Amino acid sequence: MPPRIQRHEKIIALVREHSFMPIEQLARELDVTPQTIRRDINQLCEENLLRRYHGGATLGDSLENEDFNAQKAKLQSEKAHIADLIAEHIPDNASLFLSIGSTIEAVAMALVKKRKGLCIITNNIHVAAIVSGRSDYTVIITSGVVRPIDGGVTGVATVDFINQFKTDYAVLSASGVDADGSLLDFDYKEVSVMQAMMENARMRYLGVDHSKFGRNALVRMGSIGEFDAVFTDREPDEAMCKRLEEAGVKCLIADNGK
Template identity: 85%
Template sequence: MPPRIQRHEKIIALVREHNFMPIEQLARELDVTPQTIRRDINQLCEENILRRYHGGATLGEGLENEELTTAKARRQNEKLHIADLIVEHIPDNASLFLSIGSTIEAVAMSLVKKRKGLRIITNNIHVAAIVSGRTDYTVIITSGVVRPIDGGVTGVATVDFINQFKTDYAILSAADVDEDGSLLDFDYKEVSVMQAMMENARRCYLGVDRHKFGRKALVRMSSITEFDAVFTDRQPSESMRKRLQDAGVKWFIAESEESNSD
């Protein structure tokens, strides 16, 4: 197989694994120049396999729907356990911000089954669809631009809309949890929306599965110590445990077969 084809396959595999890969990191992984990676990405973009995005590459339209479906199916059980644990800490008749992501969609499904009288503000059209069937809920969806890949609504108008409200809870996720406690994402517009939710909520809960740790996203959202509680399916490292204890952040573990094997 020609080296260029082998390189293309490795690039696609890395992007599949991480959802986003910076050009510089791909160059290091494959031991080639950034210029070579740019040429490879350009060709894969022409074939609709990848898409250029903020100095790196994400899945193109030819693969992203398949990848999203596969990822959701593979990790749905873990996310549902985390979602149920979060909902245990949400009372009836509460007001909430719900953000973007499949974990938050799982939270919405659990809320519908277990809580009544909620007031929900979301920038996630899938969450809005899930919770809108409850006649005792008030559901508000933000203004802004809809992102086709996941139904997220982002942009300056979204932030301005959120700043009009004050809720009891913000339930958020993150693309990446770094070992130093940084919470990161791939899209600065989405980050701005989540920061606005945090600023306008009395309590902030973070829901992240084990696959979100150490993914090397680029855009800083906040620190894990800015949340009141973290809900996940893995034990914290010793350094993370100390950081959380010093900040008074609670760490809740949703038990699963994988979490028990840590």
């Protein structure tokens, strides 16, 4: 295999592992010049395998879609138990925002089974499809541009739409939770939508499985301390538990039956 092809495979593997890789770090890892890495990234971007950001790269649409489908298939049981626990903390006849992601889709399925009379505002066409079968629900889907990878609706119009409402709850997820408590995602447009949901809800719930703790992503959504409760399937490490306690955030652990 030509050295360039081998290098491309290693670059993709490193970006996939770390979610975002700076050019300088890739150059050190592969023992080549930053100029070589820039040329490699440009070619991989042309093939839609990577997406370039200032100073580095993330996965491109083709690999991101592949990874999203793989991620969605992982930890299904854990996400279902997290979703059940969240549904127990949403009363009947409540109004709520539901964002994007496989955990939030699981929340939608749990709500349909457990709760009546809900008003749900979502930027997730999959969530809208799940909850729209309930005749006692009011389901509102935001305006905006649909992302083909996950059915998320994003954009300036989405934020403007959300700002018209004030709900009882916002139920959100995140792509990663940094050690300092920062909530991270890959798409700044989606982050803007989730921030609007946070600002326009009286109670904020975060649902994240254990794999999200310590996972990197490029865009900061906010802090875990801005939520009223965090729902997960394993207790976070001691430092994170202390951070949550100091911020007055409840950490609720779903019983996964193990």
